[in-house]
Amino acid sequence: MKALSYHGRHDIRYGEVPDPAVTSPTDVVVQVTTAGICGSDLHIYDGHGFSPETGYTPGHECVGVVAETGSQVTRFKPGDRVLVPASAGCTRCGTCAAGFTARCEHAESLMDLCYGVSPQLQGSQAESVTVPHADVNLVHVPEGISDEAATVLTDNAPTAWYGCRRARIQPGETVLVIGLGPVGLMAAQSAFAMGAARVLGVDPIADRRAFAATLGVEPVEGEDAPTAVRDMTAGRGPDAVVEAVGSDDTIELALGTVRQAGRVSVVGVSQNTAFPFNMGMAQIKELEFAIGLCSVHYELPALIALTQAGRLTPEAVVSHRLGLSEGPAAYELYNSRADGVLKVLLDPAR
Known part of the structure; x- marks a missing residue:
């Protein structure tokens, strides 16, 4: 079948790979109908992957149709429309x-849990993907x-909701979202x-701030974000901050701008094993700090219901739709943050 594969920094290729198969009765x-490129895929693309190996298919966001089932699968049959949660x-x-699922007791690392971060669980930027333990790891699309x-619901929307939930956002509060890519925009909707x-x-990126404003977000303008946030909150700071980037600078911005006794929730992927966390500052501010990886399965029931009711519009964050064959260019575009790019979806039929 045709798929994308990762071969090193800034080296994504489109070509033939082995067909996925049912190797276990579960x-x-x-058959993938739509796949997404996630911001965390850019870590891999930039050479900061989760595995030193190359040659595997990336991607952990997709929607499709069941093509084949193992003999012990009971909840799904060929032809069912499904989404594949990232974990x-x-x-x-x-x-x-x-x-x-992100806390699986039998997983030794992220590579055991997430599609497309190593050869252990081949990714979904492909014409087809194998889903293990499908009765639990697949979800019907209503x-x-x-x-x-549905593609945004496989990861970006649940991650955003999880981040807001762990920030314990309360009615009437002021929330700061740092990073207005797909996860940040979904965090704004969730808040x-x-x-x-x-x-x-x-x-x-000005284009992202402008788009966020159409969703009701108040963009923080100017180069001095801490001062601007203080000015916009009468010197108090936001009640809660959701950080959706994962860089040292943006996490420090979250910690520095949140109000006294405020809450910071980090869902941006950080690979820094020695982040300089200011414990004294956190203690003086009586800060609550949460960080983690989203268990998509746990968050999905609420998100599907909110999407069906029109309370959330995950599709609003999609900016570009390209063919799977254009995958290398799609990665380059997403990495450049040019052309108003937000969420990039790939069509395996093209």
Whole structure:
């Protein structure tokens, strides 16, 4: 089949790879109809991947149709329309059974849990993908939810909701979102759905700030974001901050701008093993700090219901739709942050 593969820094290739197969009676092969490129895929693209190996298919966001099922699969049949959550649980431990797949008791690393970060679980930027333990790791897509919305629901929207939930956003509060890519924009939508009165947004790219404003976000303008945030909150600071970038600078911005006794929730992917966390500052501010990886399965029921009710519009963050064969150029575009790029979707039929 045709797929993308990762061969080193800034080296994504489109070509033939082995067909996925049902190798266990609990497997399902999904024919991909839409795949997404995630911001965390750019870590891999930039040479800061989660595995030193190359040659594997990246991607952990896709929607498709069941093509083949193993003999022990009971919840799905060929022709079912499904979304593939970014994380895959073992289904045997208690945490996975409760939906917290990111905390799987049998996983030794992220490579055991997430599609497309190593050869251990081949990714979904392909014509088809194998889903292990499919009765738990697949989700039916309800009628009325588009492929675009469903693809965002595989990772970006759940990550954003998880970040807001862990920030404990309360009705009437002011929330700051740092990073206005797809996760940040979905965090803004989520904060409003949770009752935030105001959502402020920080991003260095003017096009992203302008688009966020169409969703009700108040863009933080100027080069001095801390001062601007203080001015916009009468010197108090936001009640909660959701950080959706993962860089040292943006995490420090979150910690520095949040109000006294405020909450900071980091969902941006950080690979810094020695982040200089200012414990004294955090203690004096009586700060609450949360960081983690989203268990998509746990968040999805609420998000699907909110999407069906029109309270969330995941498809709003999609800016570009390209063919899978254009994958190398799609990565280059997304990495450049040019042309108003937000969410890039890939069509395996092209």
